[in-house]
Amino acid sequence: MSSERLVVSEMFYSLQGEGPTVGRPAVFLRLAACNLECSGFSYRAPETGEHLGCDTKLVWKKGKPYTFEQMIHEWQTQGWLNTFIHGAHLIITGGEPLLQQEKVAGFLSYLVPHLPPHPRSLSPVGRGMTSFPLPLSPQEKEMTTFSPPLSPQEREMATFSSPFSPKGRRAGDEGADTPPHDAKTNALPYIEIETNGTILPNEFLSHRVNQFNVSPKLSSSLEPREKAYRPEVLQHFVNLPQAIFKFVIQNEKDVKEVIEQYQKKFNIDNQRIWLMPEGGSLKDMQKKLALLAELCKQYQFNFSPRLHIHIWDEATGV
């Protein structure tokens, strides 16, 4: 029994709406509170018309403490734990989830023994690349036997189960699914953390999260630069092969800021950068889609839709 708690705004089962894994079924764990406000965004509360800026502020401002045990019970009752068998992701978001990162690490460890066993038949992409221990075929055993010893750097890399490298290697590429070697965490699903890139993740999360979706806030968010731009944190994420970067874009000036303040300054490969249209509602967002598509083509960045807004507009928790 665990008395440890996370302060949770909402939990739901849906599809990843943004970035490289868009469309993937996922259990969402939205944690309460954020260290930014992002009043420069255009979102207005649908009922009152009040300008809020951030489109999830109404949700992350509220939170309820859940013990780890209560969370697992809820996920079991909803059937969400079984979705991990077939490769559903676990997406930890906010607000800013790293505000509670020590508890997040504790919860991930607590989750492991409650997960159902996994069949071998799933593809690397479907099962989160390398998150589960599999028996080796005779051929694989032979390959393992003759593997040269790993250098310390390679050993460190082998603990990641990431589809990305600094060069932007993707799931399914040769060598992308390096088996994990730590029996304590190797039963976890594919874990994504959404973060605004202002808080350094701890050692445990830096090594165990499959994908960090880092979304630094540009000056158009109207956040004070000293709060929103943390070079030492950004450098940490740039050094993590499993981190990608995504930016909310209102106009070409924003794209130029991405290039000058992030891509060039930190030498981030364009393949690791996704641009998304700003807009808290479908109507607002649609006005910017065509412009953003052209900007992605012009500057060779990845385009990311915001699928949840296309499907559910302003609804949350769906």
Ligand code: SF4
């Ligand atoms: S960082 Fe994200 S969650 Fe926090 S206020 Fe800005 S948009 Fe909202």
